[in-house]
Amino acid sequence: MRRASGIFVLALSLGACTSEEAKKAPTAAASSAASPASTAAPPSVAAKKPKIELPPPSLPPPGAEPPPAPPTIERIDEHRARIGQVLVDRQRRRVEVPGRLNMTEGILEYYAVGPNGKLHESVLELSGVPSHLHVGLLLIGLDPNTYRDTSTGMREVVKPGGRMRLFVEWTDPKSGKHRREPAESWLYNRERKKAPPAGDWQFLGSSFWNGRYSADDGRSIVALIPDESCVVGVVGDAGNPYRGATMGYEVNTKVVPPLHTPLTLAFEAVADAPAAPTGLAPAPQSGP
Numbered sequence: 001m002r003r004a005s006g007i008f009v010l011a012l013s014l015g016a017c018t019s020e021e022a023k024k025a026p027t028a029a030a031s032s033a034a035s036p037a038s039t040a041a042p043p044s045v046a047a048k049k050p051k052i053e054l055p056p057p058s059l060p061p062p063g064a065e066p067p068p069a070p071p072t073i074e075r076i077d078e079h080r081a082r083i084g085q086v087l088v089d090r091q092r093r094r095v096e097v098p099g100r101l102n103m104t105e106g107i108l109e110y111y112a113v114g115p116n117g118k119l120h121e122s123v124l125e126l127s128g129v130p131s132h133l134h135v136g137l138l139l140i141g142l143d144p145n146t147y148r149d150t151s152t153g154m155r156e157v158v159k160p161g162g163r164m165r166l167f168v169e170w171t172d173p174k175s176g177k178h179r180r181e182p183a184e185s186w187l188y189n190r191e192r193k194k195a196p197p198a199g200d201w202q203f204l205g206s207s208f209w210n211g212r213y214s215a216d217d218g219r220s221i222v223a224l225i226p227d228e229s230c231v232v233g234v235v236g237d238a239g240n241p242y243r244g245a246t247m248g249y250e251v252n253t254k255v256v257p258p259l260h261t262p263l264t265l266a267f268e269a270v271a272d273a274p275a276a277p278t279g280l281a282p283a284p285q286s287g288p
Helices: 002-013 027-034 130-139 215-219
Strands: 051-055 072-075 078-082 084-089 094-101 110-114 122-126 144-150 154-159 163-171 179-183 186-191 202-205 220-223 233-236 249-251 262-269 280-282
Touching: 078 130, 084 130, 094 249, 122 262, 130 215, 130 220, 130 262, 215 220
Parallel strands: 110 122, 220 233
Antiparallel strands: 051 072, 072 078, 078 084, 084 094, 094 122, 094 262, 110 220, 144 154, 154 280, 163 179, 163 202, 163 262, 186 249, 202 233
16 A cells, blocks of 8 residues: 555645544655655754655556656745645645636536546646645645444545635636636526535545555546545535536636636635535445
């Protein structure tokens, strides 16, 4: 499970020691944390290494795509670090992921996916690796969903993940001005026939299967439908758009910028957010 443990080693090395997920890391992560790379001084200490690298991932199963290469970790200053293409600001409790507008019309099941993901039903295409976003959210003090297995083969959410707000930021190609809007403004609720109000999003945390991070394999990052293989999901369920003309979301065509406009999706932690309702999700299958 070297690949599964690597995400915890990375979080520990950057100072996310308060995360409950880090406390549950496999023994391999604990032993790796004792190494010099994972006991680096916290951001507030002046003497620190500018770059940290993850241990190499385990070999993928035959026929599977290899997992993402370990990212280069760059400490920008005492509060900020860059994990691959994901920028983390611990002082502002904010994570930024670059990307571009992927759709200007059509029905949606995802707000953001990675390259070669489910691009036919996602507002955005992000260039950051999903597991790097997961580590970034740990570093700003959020914990993912906590589950327990049930006798029916399901897993039950016993502690909902941390809450956040999402914002899209871009430069208007016509005026040249910097724009910032709640992520919800680019959605159109098919039942209400307007954009949904700005609200909370939840740290789902995806899952590990056969030592691999599911969101890295599926490239699904931010969900608009119940999909706990994603890193983040919207709070609430507007329904599946493929099951009715008044269900789910589509692109808010009238307000989005031109196709492929470069942008940043910002994830900003919400302090003292109310807990989301618990629920059931299919338990991930065990590896062969």
